[in-house]
Amino acid sequence: MVSYIWLFLIIIGIGYSFLTGNLDIINDSILTNGNDALDLMLSILPIIVLWTGIMKIAETSGLLRKFAKLVEPILSRLFPSVPKDNPALGFIASNIAANMMGLGSAATPFGLKAMSELQKINDKKDTASVAMITFLVLNTAGVTIVPTTVLALRIAHGSVNPSEIILPGVIATFCSSIGGLLLDYFIRRRSNK
Amino acid sequence: MNMFSKIVIPIFIVFVIFYGFKKKVNIYDAFLEGAKEGLMISFNIFPSIIAMVFAINIFLDSNFVNAVLGVFNPILSLINIPLEIMPMALLRPISGTATLAIMNDIFIKYGPDSYVGRLASVLQGCTDTTIYVLALYFSSIGVKKIRYSLGVGLFADLVGITVAFIITMLFF
Numbered sequence: 164m165v166s167y168i169w170l171f172l173i174i175i176g177i178g179y180s181f182l183t184g185n186l187d188i189i190n191d192s193i194l195t196n197g198n199d200a201l202d203l204m205l206s207i208l209p210i211i212v213l214w215t216g217i218m219k220i221a222e223t224s225g226l227l228r229k230f231a232k233l234v235e236p237i238l239s240r241l242f243p244s245v246p247k248d249n250p251a252l253g254f255i256a257s258n259i260a261a262n263m264m265g266l267g268s269a270a271t272p273f274g275l276k277a278m279s280e281l282q283k284i285n286d287k288k289d290t291a292s293v294a295m296i297t298f299l300v301l302n303t304a305g306v307t308i309v310p311t312t313v314l315a316l317r318i319a320h321g322s323v324n325p326s327e328i329i330l331p332g333v334i335a336t337f338c339s340s341i342g343g344l345l346l347d348y349f350i351r352r353r354s355n356k
Numbered sequence: 357m358n359m360f361s362k363i364v365i366p367i368f369i370v371f372v373i374f375y376g377f378k379k380k381v382n383i384y385d386a387f388l389e390g391a392k393e394g395l396m397i398s399f400n401i402f403p404s405i406i407a408m409v410f411a412i413n414i415f416l417d418s419n420f421v422n423a424v425l426g427v428f429n430p431i432l433s434l435i436n437i438p439l440e441i442m443p444m445a446l447l448r449p450i451s452g453t454a455t456l457a458i459m460n461d462i463f464i465k466y467g468p469d470s471y472v473g474r475l476a477s478v479l480q481g482c483t484d485t486t487i488y489v490l491a492l493y494f495s496s497i498g499v500k501k502i503r504y505s506l507g508v509g510l511f512a513d514l515v516g517i518t519v520a521f522i523i524t525m526l527f528f
Contacts, residue, residue, distance in 0.1 A: 188418075217388075224379040296508065342511065343512025
C-alpha cells in the first residue's frame with residue numbers, strides 16, 4: 164500500500180515538472196533532499212529518546228500498569244464479547260495508555276499481544292471478530308495527549324508556544340474515537356438483529 | 357487554556373519521576389534503558405523518513421498541488437481551509453511519515469505558529485495511520501476477512517480531521 168503511494172508521489176512529481184518544464188527545481192530537490200530528511204530526523208530524535216526514557220520509568224514503577232487497571236472497567240463495557248478476566252483487556256488497556264502518552268512504537272507490542280489474545284477466543288480464525296474491530300477503531304482513532312514528534316518539530320522550528328496544540332488535538336482525537344465507537348456500536352447492533 | 361497546555365507536560369514528568377522514586381525504582385537506570393530503546397526506535401524509522409521526505413519533496417516541489425488541487429481553492433477558501441493542508445489530510449490515514457514530511461515542509465515555509473502550521477500540528481496528532489495499523493495487526497494473526505473495520509476506521513479519521521479543522525478555527 165505504501166509502495167503505491169510512494170510511487171504515485173514520485174511519478175506525479177517528476178512527471179508534472181517534466182510537463183511544465185520545471186526539471187531544474189526537481190533536480191535541486193532531489194539533490195538537497197537528504198539534508199531535509201536529516202534535519203527532520205535530528206529535530207525529532209532527542210525528544211523521542213527523552214520521552215521513551217521518561218516512560219520507561221512509568222513502566223518499571225508500575226504506573227502504566229496502574230493506569231491500565233483504571234481504564235479496564237470501561238473497556239469491559241466496550242468489549243461485551245470478551246470475558247472480564249481475559250488477558251486481552253489488560254493488553255488493550257496498556258496499548259491505549261501507551262498511545263495516550265505518545266509512545267506509538269511502544270504501544271505496538273501491546274496491541275499485537277491483544278490481537279493474538281482476541282484471536283484465541285475468535286470462532287472463525289480467518290475473519291475479524293467484533294471485539295477486534297472495536298479494538299482497532301479505538302487504536303487507530305487513538306486519543307493522544309502528548310504528540311511527541313509534533314511537539315519536537317514545533318520546538319525545532321521556533322514555535323513561541325509549542326504545546327498550545329495539545330488541547331485542540333485532544334478534543335479532535337476524542338471526537339474521532341467517539342465517532343468511530345458509535346458507528347461500530349450501531350453496526351454491531353444491526354447485525355445482532 | 358494557555359496555562360493548561362504549558363503545565364501538562366512538566367507536571368506529568370515530575371509525577372512520573374517522583375512516583376518511580378517512591379516505588380524504589382532506580383529511576384536513572386530506567387531512564388537510560390528507555391532512552392536506549394528510543395534511540396533504537398529512531399534509528400529504525402530513519403530509512404522510512406529519508407524515503408518519505410524524498411518522495412514528498414519531489415511531489416510538493418513540482419507545484420502539482422497548487423496547479424491541480426488549486427481548482428478547489430475557491431471552495432476551500434470559502435470554508436477557510438488552506439490548500440497546503442489538503443495533501444496532509446488525504447495522506448493521514450495511509451502514512452504517518454509522509455504527513456510528518458509534509459508538516460515539516462509547512463513549518464519551513466509558513467512557521468509552526470501560522471494558522472496552517474497549527475492546523476498541521478493538530479492533524480498530525482489527532483489520528484493514527486488507520487490503513488497501516490489494520491494491515492499490521494490483522495496480518496500478524498492471519499485474519500483475511502476484515503469486514504467493516506476499514507470503513508469504521510476511516511470514518512473515525514474523517515470525524516477527527518473534520519473536528520481538527522473546526523477546532524483549530526475556533527481556537528486560533
